[in-house]
Amino acid sequence: MASYLYQIQSPTDLKKLNINEKYLLAEEIREFLLEKVSKTGGHLASNLGVVELTVALHSSFNTFHDKVVWDVGHQCYVHKMLTGRRDDFDSLRQYGGLSGFPKCHESIHDHFNTGHSATSLSAALGMATARDLKKDCYHVAAIIGDGALTGGMAFEALNHAGQSGTDFTVILNDNEMSIAENVGGLSNYLTRIRSFPVYSRLKEDLESFIGNFPVLGKSVYRTAEKAKDSIKYFFVPGVLFEELGFTYIGPIDGHSIEDVTEALNLAKRIKGPKVVHVLTVKGKGYHMAEKYPAKFHGIGSFDVITGKKHKPSVRDFSSVAGKALEKLAEKDERVMAITAAMPDGTGLNDFKDRYPNRLFDVGIAEQHAVTFAAGQAAAGLRPFFAVYSSFLQRAYDQLIHDVALQNLPVTFLVDRAGLVGNDGETHHGVFDISCLSAVPGLTIMSPSDENELTAMIQHTMTLDGPSLIRYPRGEAFKLSSECTPIKTGKGIVLEEYGYDFIIIALGSLNRIGLEILEDAKELGILGTLIDPRFVKPLDQELLLEYGKLSETIIVMEENQKIGGLGSLIQHTFNEHDLMKRVSIFALPDRFTEQGDMKSLYEQAGLSSKEIIHYIKHTYHKKCTKIVSIKQDERITHEKKAY
Numbered sequence: 001m002a003s004y005l006y007q008i009q010s011p012t013d014l015k016k017l018n019i020n021e022k023y024l025l026a027e028e029i030r031e032f033l034l035e036k037v038s039k040t041g042g043h044l045a046s047n048l049g050v051v052e053l054t055v056a057l058h059s060s061f062n063t064f065h066d067k068v069v070w071d072v073g074h075q076c077y078v079h080k081m082l083t084g085r086r087d088d089f090d091s092l093r094q095y096g097g098l099s100g101f102p103k104c105h106e107s108i109h110d111h112f113n114t115g116h117s118a119t120s121l122s123a124a125l126g127m128a129t130a131r132d133l134k135k136d137c138y139h140v141a142a143i144i145g146d147g148a149l150t151g152g153m154a155f156e157a158l159n160h161a162g163q164s165g166t167d168f169t170v171i172l173n174d175n176e177m178s179i180a181e182n183v184g185g186l187s188n189y190l191t192r193i194r195s196f197p198v199y200s201r202l203k204e205d206l207e208s209f210i211g212n213f214p215v216l217g218k219s220v221y222r223t224a225e226k227a228k229d230s231i232k233y234f235f236v237p238g239v240l241f242e243e244l245g246f247t248y249i250g251p252i253d254g255h256s257i258e259d260v261t262e263a264l265n266l267a268k269r270i271k272g273p274k275v276v277h278v279l280t281v282k283g284k285g286y287h288m289a290e291k292y293p294a295k296f297h298g299i300g301s302f303d304v305i306t307g308k309k310h311k312p313s314v315r316d317f318s319s320v321a322g323k324a325l326e327k328l329a330e331k332d333e334r335v336m337a338i339t340a341a342m343p344d345g346t347g348l349n350d351f352k353d354r355y356p357n358r359l360f361d362v363g364i365a366e367q368h369a370v371t372f373a374a375g376q377a378a379a380g381l382r383p384f385f386a387v388y389s390s391f392l393q394r395a396y397d398q399l400i401h402d403v404a405l406q407n408l409p410v411t412f413l414v415d416r417a418g419l420v421g422n423d424g425e426t427h428h429g430v431f432d433i434s435c436l437s438a439v440p441g442l443t444i445m446s447p448s449d450e451n452e453l454t455a456m457i458q459h460t461m462t463l464d465g466p467s468l469i470r471y472p473r474g475e476a477f478k479l480s481s482e483c484t485p486i487k488t489g490k491g492i493v494l495e496e497y498g499y500d501f502i503i504i505a506l507g508s509l510n511r512i513g514l515e516i517l518e519d520a521k522e523l524g525i526l527g528t529l530i531d532p533r534f535v536k537p538l539d540q541e542l543l544l545e546y547g548k549l550s551e552t553i554i555v556m557e558e559n560q561k562i563g564g565l566g567s568l569i570q571h572t573f574n575e576h577d578l579m580k581r582v583s584i585f586a587l588p589d590r591f592t593e594q595g596d597m598k599s600l601y602e603q604a605g606l607s608s609k610e611i612i613h614y615i616k617h618t619y620h621k622k623c624t625k626i627v628s629i630k631q632d633e634r635i636t637h638e639k640k641a642y
């Protein structure tokens, strides 16, 4: 059987295929996607949905020159296959392998790196503006999903583009899904447009109908024009976009390669900003993903026949947080939960079922979520915004200006804090301490295990101002059967064998800290492990007390080394004239790549092996020093005796 997929080394080869061959290619692409992603894991459903759209895109656009920006970028796998990266798919999302997101360093066909939502329109508009100013000649397109279109930045760009009249194309991939079901007024609007699938044709008919009657007087023509305008308000899909200054083309069947190609070709001919509205089915072609698009949005390896994951879902920190919040809500009706399109990922699904009126999914709108929470808190509620660390970055000013400055009791449940693994650079939650520890009045905690997480969530209810709890992606665990009560700004000593070294480990890294203590003990090196619990306020008393006891102070944290917990401890020691070297095991000053956690920890030097090595080294140095001091003392003594 001829394989079209394996003939394609670049989009030039795709352009040589006729329409039937393109459909055969689409079938092969789906098989390939299923085969590969079922082994490596990845964003399957979104990619299955854009197979024909991507084939049409490369049939119409020439990405050697034209620029294409993928919003979020999780749906770029087909694009990667068609742009020379098909043979790299075994390494998809693996350490050192092919990224699951667009990466300019991978290919000249990737024009802008993405990973977070709602950036594509701004970036594409910027490129189109640069093109015009430099008098270059190429097309620019942004591909954005209906979910990503709920992000504020997308609206800001629509507003700007509509007025600027800049020539570029927005391809709106509407599958009525974000990760969960899409939400909001815009989503409802798009759904209404879906119910007029033939209107684009009707509009053309109306125009040609009017144009076909030159014998009608000008006034009649104008009346007809006006009538056309009012009819438009009732029937024309996409009036919203048209009113903003875009030409709307659609809705188009996104699984028809001819229709999408034709619509894109038309868009290229029309000057100014355009929206091509494409309707697709998330998970198209794989019945399991069509039925359960949320499960197959981003999935680990799985069995294609049964759709079952190879590693069954575990009880993770997110679900522990969700449960703890439910318990709080049971007792206090002021407790509200807020999510920015991540109810599943942040463990809020049960809360949503139980308290549908107290769970607010605001869409992919982190900035709005924070100020919305501020408003709730200002009016007497106790909102909890559960959000991934890297997505909270988007709302830095809202946190400072709208929450902290007014000392409002909003709690941030900061999930995916630390390294996240295969999503890579864009998704690691490694900046929150550096960014947020500078915010006055914000209490920052990190639990060492699930009991502490639950206790900290309860503890936030005793605080008057804003608070934040950071916890990692992955399986929950207990370090002990229960946890000692949380007191604001107080840490605890988890284990105390001796003072050859002191480890201050943040959050779940205490588990590795305990292992290190045991391994060192077997070597006869005795250490102490401190769980600071609070990054802010830091337990200065505890840290200074133990800091004085040892020459080897080690801090472990899953945050950038610059501006992290280690720096805060160093600063505390300086302020109290405790001149100690603090050895910080954290993330180096570069962006951490994708990969399995073990490789990433090793790369960052955050593994127990690395730290034990360091402890042994400093211990031996100390012993050698003691031996030589003792020798010196003996010589002096002998000299004196002589």
Ligand SMILES: Cc1ncc(C[n+]2csc(CCOP(=O)(O)OP(=O)(O)O)c2C)c(N)n1
Binding pocket: 046, 049, 072, 074, 075, 115, 116, 117, 144, 145, 146, 147, 148, 149, 173, 175, 177, 178, 179, 282, 297, 340, 341, 342, 364, 366, 391, 394
């Ligand atoms: C700022 C930000 N918040 C949240 C996410 C998590 N996220 C990734 S994809 C996605 C849903 C996107 O839906 P849509 O754009 O419609 O694409 P689809 O998967 O349906 O093709 C979400 C919420 C993100 N990547 N960036």
Ligand SMILES: CC(=O)[C@@H](O)[C@H](O)COP(=O)(O)O
Binding pocket: 043, 072, 074, 115, 179, 297, 298, 345, 416, 420, 423, 473
């Ligand atoms: C593309 C995106 O941003 C999300 O789909 C993300 O990959 C989810 O990550 P988790 O798997 O950690 O929920």
Ligand SMILES: [Mg+2]
Binding pocket: 145, 146, 147, 148, 173, 174, 175, 176, 177, 178
């Ligand atoms: Mg969608």
